[in-house]
Amino acid sequence: MECPRGLAGVVVDQTKISSTAGAHLTYAGYPIEELAHASFEEVVFLLWHTRLPSENEIAVFRHQLVSQMVLPAETVRLLLYVAKEPQHPMSILRTTTSLLGTTNDVDHDEPPKILAKMLITVAAIIRIRANEPLLEVDPHLGVVENFLYLMTGKRPSKELARMFSTVMILHADHEFNASTFTARVVASTFADYYSCLTAAVCALKGPLHGGANERVFEMLLEIKEQGLDPREFVEDQVKQKRKIMGFGHRIYKNGDPRAAILKQIAGKLAAKTGNSEYFEIQRQLADYMLQRFNLHPNVDYYTSLIYHCLGLDKEVFTMLFAACRTVGWLAHVMEQRNENCLIRPNSEYVGPTDRHYLGEQIQKRGHA
Template identity: 70%
Template sequence: MTLPKGLAGVVVDQTKISSTKNAILTYAGYRIEDLASAPFEEVVYLLWYGRLPAAEDLHTFTRTLVGHMTLPDETLRLMNEIAKEPQHPMSILRTTVSLLGTTNNVKRDDPPTILGKMLTAIAAIIRIRDGKPLLRAQPDWSVAKNFLYLFSGNTPTDDQAAMFNTVMVLHAEHEFNASTFTARVVASTQSDYYSCLTAAVCALKGPLHGGANERVFNMLETIRAQELAPAEYLKQELAAGHKVMGFGHRIYKNGDPRAKILRGIAEKLADQTGNQDYYDLQATLADFMLKNKHLHPNVDYYTALIYHCLGLDKATFTMLFAACRTAGWLAHILEQQREGCLIRPSSEYVGPTNQHYLENRRHQNDTQQDHIQFG
């Protein structure tokens, strides 16, 4: 029995939500390059319902999502205690998502309600950690503009809202990645939405998945703080066998289409916020990795700089990823629950065989007595 490690390239199920076939990312058949400037709400509608909404439906859907960008008082009271704990923000989010599933009348919570709550909860964690007051969503703004406002406290310009909208769209969905597959496994048991999302957050926290963006910025800070030569730093890391975060992708061997779009946003935001040095450093590192290792930047690489330019603490970067990816997680939870099939794969056992309990136990007892007597 020979299977690739990590199930690389193994098709485990079918989906109508998204595809990375031939290294082309599509949402419900639409290329990501075409959707990059579409309203986040329209993309969410597409992922959940498999079609683009009519203008009137989009307006109603947007108002519905924004209308749910609020949290019950009891949830906020508990969050004010949880978010102040000296834990990693993703650990705080893990507990918060579980909390969302136990406060208020959660049996009536549908995907629009849950997405609105998730976005608001993540913004609230950021604000509470920074000791800043919580804000209210503006009913006439888009979801992306509201979310940016809720965690930053600044009224976004139309240009800033448009760029952040693109960031949210690019992170909304990505086929059977680790966190999405985790959510689908839980959904296959017919468990509730919040249990599925809690499991997805746990998977996203890992540095080989969503946590990679934080480690990308750690690298940039280290190089700048120690005034290292970028090429020498990379040579040392590679020689030591360390993985350089933000480069390479299991699917996109010739470049992540999301990274190509995000690079322009990172460059523009870096210029606007006085972070040009960081962008220039990223460009230098990317050139070295392509020339010497034939590796392209992935989605995490430029996202790290974008989130920094938005004023975020690097420890909260992965929570922003979770905020966007909740749209895709919910799409997959819905699809898996409709499928009604329990995910329960088999494994190939490669351990010892023909073991005999009583015989081995007697042997261990005899050995122990000998050790006591003669040891």
């Protein structure tokens, strides 16, 4: 039997959290096209409980999340030191996620508190990097409004908060993607939540996964600043055997359903913030990639422009992905723990066989 590289097409376990069957993304059975209109808190609740909350449950849940968007003093002290360093923000997030597991109650902390800590950590890293003071949550605002406020220092309009809720919802989960699977592998050994999240952040960092959104913006910047023709840019990259970031997907070969929604948001925000030139480059690139390679944009393609329109540096884009995906990581860690079976696959050994250490040593000594 041929071994499937990269576990492509392999069903490794069952889940009730989300599905990409038939290239349609659903969370607990609801299509993401419909959930894009829900509140972020509702979707978090759905992914964690596989049912929608009542009005009362949402209010309690929202309060639970917002009130815990505070960092322990020790974490702030460390962040003030490390977040200014030239290291990549995802490296800082990785270290801080691990640190959260030592400055909080690693054995008893529950997902609402952990999600709140991850959101405030990402916002704090962004503020410290920008030499801006850390802000306190506004108890009158929801999670998304607070997250935007804590990052940018501006209370968002209703329209912006709605658009950003959709962005966060679309990034919240994606069945057994690389970082979620990583979290599940760690969870399957019964390691604590913070260890699972630290491992997931590491997996998300790479350019073939969450790290792609930063690379997409680098590409747009290069095309715009150097006045390049997007088609020539593509051909040049292909000649150098480089992939075009933000295109292609392991599962969606005919288009990522999230990208279709994100495209609309990117277009609107770009027009509002004077970034239409980037959107036009994206349009030309996407047309050419489809015509030339039959490759469609993925979730990271339009998100990069959305984050740029919020006034954020490209280096922090992948951290925003991590903040949103923490919802799914936690959902999967809970599911893995509840129905645990240690994840320990086999490999097909293709190295040399029938070698004998003792015989080789005797031979070597004989020659010496």
